[in-house]
Amino acid sequence: MSAPRAAAPGTGxxxxxxxxxxxxxxxxxxxxPVAPFFVPRAWRADL
Structure with missing residues (x-):
């Protein structure tokens, strides 16, 4: 098993x-408000 890799700079x-x-x-x-694409259009109408 290899050693864990270091995180990329600026992450974490x-x-x-x-x-x-x-x-x-x-x-x-x-x-x-931002509705996900999978929310039906009728439900997003009043957002």
Missing amino acids: TAHATATENATLGKAGAENF
């Missing part, structure tokens, strides 16, 4: 970057 961190925080903050402020 618990902290988001400033850009990621800005994107998440904007999405949260807009509160824009």
